[in-house]
Every structure is written in C-alpha cells, then in structure tokens.
Amino acid sequence: MVRPADEQIWQWLSEVSDPEIPVISVIDLGIVRALRWTDELHCEVTITPTYSGCPAMQVITENIQQVLQSHGVQTVSVKTQLSPAWTTDWMSESGKQKMQAFGIAPPAQQASQIAKIDVSALISHASVDIPCPQCASLNTRLISQFGSTSCKALYRCTDCLEPFDYFKPH
Ligand SMILES: [Zn+2]
Incomplete structure (x- = not known):
C-alpha cells in the first residue's frame, strides 16, 4: 500500500x-x-x-x-492530548452552521474574546443575544445554565416558543 x-x-x-x-x-x-x-x-x-x-x-x-x-x-x-484544552473557538464555521441547522444554537462569541473582556460574561451570557436556531429571532431567554449536557445551556425563544440548546463558548 x-x-x-x-x-x-x-x-x-x-x-x-x-x-x-x-x-x-x-x-x-x-x-x-x-x-x-x-x-x-x-x-x-x-x-x-x-x-x-x-x-x-x-x-x-x-x-x-x-x-x-x-x-x-x-x-x-x-x-x-488534554493540553491545551479544547475550546469552541476551534469549531469550523461550517460546523457552526450545521449545528444551527440541527437545532442547537452555536457559540455566539469567541471564548478567547470573552476571557479578555469579562469572565463573568461566560457565566451569564448576558452580553450577547443568542439567535433562535428555529426562527432566527433574537427574542430568546436563558432558562437554565445546563441543557441536555453541561456544555450547553437551555434557552427558549419568546417568538416561536421553542426551547433550544445553546452550545456555550468555553
Ligand atoms: Zn424561535
């Protein structure tokens, strides 16, 4: 071969x-x-x-x-290899698009940028709107810090009322 x-x-x-x-x-x-x-x-x-x-x-x-x-x-x-630790910043753009089409909101920010600005933003997600993967509305609310897995948060869209997972930047 x-x-x-x-x-x-x-x-x-x-x-x-x-x-x-x-x-x-x-x-x-x-x-x-x-x-x-x-x-x-x-x-x-x-x-x-x-x-x-x-x-x-x-x-x-x-x-x-x-x-x-x-x-x-x-x-x-x-x-x-555990170090350096994986970050959502390593995800490809096409990967994020496919994730969104699958119904999971991809990370809306670069983890490296959040770390520079404010560590608490990583916890609260307050600084950025998470678009609904179903209808793209920005009227979405955080329901729980933890969705189906600990790396995701649970959101609900106030327009189409669908709950969805948000893949948290980290
Ligand atoms: Zn929606």
Missing part, C-alpha cells in the same frame, strides 16, 4: 461524526489536532476531547479507527 497524503487522511476524518451531534464531523469540531506516521503503515491521530472525561471519546476513537481502516490505513492509533 502507498501511504496516503495527510490531506487525504484529513478528508477521510471529515467522515467521522460527533456521536452527540451527528451532523458535525470531528474536523468541524476541531478536536483532531495532529497526524503522525510512526512508520509506513501506522498512522497516529491526536485528538483533544471537548471536555475531560467526555464519554463520547471512546466512540470517536473507535470511529476514527474504523473509517481510516475502511480506506486502507492498516494500523491507526488515537492519542488523547
């Missing part, structure tokens, strides 16, 4: 979806940090979990191995 180009590997990795938000790939999420060939046939993929102890990581590891092996990469290992 001829070793595929790294660009090809990245392309194949975009077929690996996030178990929690299946319309988004691990590339869209920005969790794939590096590729390395330890020898001609062994590809090592480095990923950074979206949060430490994320239970989806085991599934993601298996899916990465499965997809690359289906394309003929014989040995694939997945290495976890």
Whole structure:
C-alpha cells in the first residue's frame, strides 16, 4: 500500500461524526489536532476531547479507527492530548452552521474574546443575544445554565416558543 497524503487522511476524518451531534464531523469540531506516521503503515491521530472525561471519546476513537481502516490505513492509533484544552473557538464555521441547522444554537462569541473582556460574561451570557436556531429571532431567554449536557445551556425563544440548546463558548 502507498501511504496516503495527510490531506487525504484529513478528508477521510471529515467522515467521522460527533456521536452527540451527528451532523458535525470531528474536523468541524476541531478536536483532531495532529497526524503522525510512526512508520509506513501506522498512522497516529491526536485528538483533544471537548471536555475531560467526555464519554463520547471512546466512540470517536473507535470511529476514527474504523473509517481510516475502511480506506486502507492498516494500523491507526488515537492519542488523547488534554493540553491545551479544547475550546469552541476551534469549531469550523461550517460546523457552526450545521449545528444551527440541527437545532442547537452555536457559540455566539469567541471564548478567547470573552476571557479578555469579562469572565463573568461566560457565566451569564448576558452580553450577547443568542439567535433562535428555529426562527432566527433574537427574542430568546436563558432558562437554565445546563441543557441536555453541561456544555450547553437551555434557552427558549419568546417568538416561536421553542426551547433550544445553546452550545456555550468555553
Ligand atoms: Zn424561535
């Protein structure tokens, strides 16, 4: 087998979806940090979990191995790197659009910008309007700091009345 180009590997990795938000790939999420060939046939993929102890990581590891092996990469290992910590800033623009189409409001701010301005804004989300993913209305209210998972907050749209998850910048 001829070793595929790294660009090809990245392309194949975009077929690996996030178990929690299946319309988004691990590339869209920005969790794939590096590729390395330890020898001609062994590809090592480095990923950074979206949060430490994320239970989806085991599934993601298996899916990465499965997809690359289906394309003929014989040995694939997945290495976890915890530092620097993953941030929503690493998500791609197309990933955010797909998240919105899926019904989850994507992070409306850069986490790095919030940290510079005011740490409390990260907690309160008071400084920015979160558009409703259903009708795009800005008349939305925070219901709970925690939605279906701790990385999301629960909002409700005051116009279409639909509750929705907001993926908090962090
Ligand atoms: Zn709405």
